[in-house]
Amino acid sequence: MSLTRRRALTGLALLPAALCGSSLVGAADAVVPTAVTQAAPKVDIVSFEPALTESLLGLGVVPRAVVNAGFYREFVAQPSLPDDVIDLGPSIEPNLEYLQRLAPGLIIGTSWQLEGTLLQRIAPLRTFDIYAANAQPYRNAGQVLLDLGALVDRRAQAQALLEQTDQLLESLRARLSSFKDRPVYIARLNPDGRHLLLFGAKGMYQAVLDRLGLRNAYQGRTNAWGGSPAVGIETLLEHPDAAFLYYTNPREAVAAQRRLDSSPIWRALPMIREGRIRALPRFYPSGGLLTAQRLALSITEQLLAMEADHA
Template sequence: MPITRRRALTGLALLPVALCGLPVVRAGDPTLPKVDIVSFEPALTESLLGLGVAPRAVVNAGFYREFVASPQLPGDVIDLGPSIEPNLEYLQRLAPELIIGTSWQLEGTLLSRIAPLRTFDIYTANAQPYRNAGQVLLDLGALVERRAEAQALLEQTDRLLEQLRVRLAPVSHRPVYIARLNPDGRHLLLFGAKGMYQAVLERLGLRNAYQGRTNAWGGSPAVGIETLLEQPDASLLYYTNPREALAAQRRLDNSPIWRALPMIREGRALGLPRFYPSGGLLTAQRLALSITEQLLAMETKHA
């Protein structure tokens, strides 16, 4: 039975983050305790691993390892196959105590015949993903008896972003575009309202240069690169799918519009690692660290 899965998710590489007093998760770590839970959502898997426990099985482990990457998923976590059509026969044989995922992944399915279901939603109509991610972390902490670890991680993340906000104060006057460059060299995916990118920018005291409409996870795909002319004084932080990077850069180098952009001419554009746009609190940490690093490097370059 196929489980409908959002297909427009963009994969993102992540920066390592040291978590104050929290366990470091490494691939294949035999000491990492397992909980008898199957996770259908990478952000929930990320959160469990950040609390120092691993799910027994996940849907599409390859997707997690490529697009979320950190905390690392132990090699002995069972992979139930692709998210659009997980191996339900294998899942039934596992008979887990609980299956977790988002509402749109689990509601209206027959998975409840296999195990109890519980949904956790970070990206909702209230468009407060940072706050929601913190609450999801606390709820998961209670579920797996890691309440103290969840509270510590939440407080540590708040402190980190406040510290980075202070560091970024000298450059906070300049708006910031965050984009994924498309391989056609003419379009990009801009991140704006509703998503974690927007939430992190706000926590860092920065203004998002893109004010257009976005989808549920904060992306606006297939926007023409000329849109960047709407905020000529902005900085641009961007990434490209590594498999498409050379083709995209070649086309952009030949684009008169791209070359004419003020942020390109004036060196106010720098690359970001890929980040999972629908991630949780640990994604927010790594995203905030990377944004800070790049913007301060840009400021130093122009000092």
């Protein structure tokens, strides 16, 4: 029986349209692999999830194909995805005919991407969930890394990367001890100039803040990956003493900044008037352990820069 796109995609959903970036603090401590060579060994795996692709590349192996390579390169970026990895197209409509011809040894993704689909008629499926009901993404990301390491015969590398990440975040926590009593907002600026996407409970941003010994100023409700996408900027008045870390989608940055600059509420915020605001690179909020590393490094860099400016 032939496999149609519509039937195979039953149960699949859109990947969160969220963003990522990178930064370094104490570069000697950083263990993020940033480049994977074209000669790195390939595994006969197709990845449907950027966080899993990130983890495989961090272990020094390259998937044979991925869904939406462009999304990975723009929103995850590191470790870099080699040019010769096959791109199966967008996550909402991957090229299933091509996938059938590839006949991969394994397809990996999250439960919500793979369960309830007919992709099992093409290849065996295995699911890995970082953003699960237990809301412990950092711990889950570490376990997923170990599980993938066992799957691709990189157990020692996975264990070493997990330990290095724990040590890195612990060392950054010590450097941020002066911020333990100052709440921190992390947000994406929306182009309307009136709302923010604030990051809170359940997501990797919250997990990293916890590991760094920092208090998240935002305690409102969030979705499964820790975002609350349409919060009014007046919410920032709840913690006027907070530090404000943000990023903006490049295509929206000019419009967002122009509208915020004309907002009386924004201009009146103590954190804005007193310069307790710093920009972060873009990060993929549904990323894995390497995303957590880069996020922690960038948060530390910006908060220490803020402290130096007010010394």
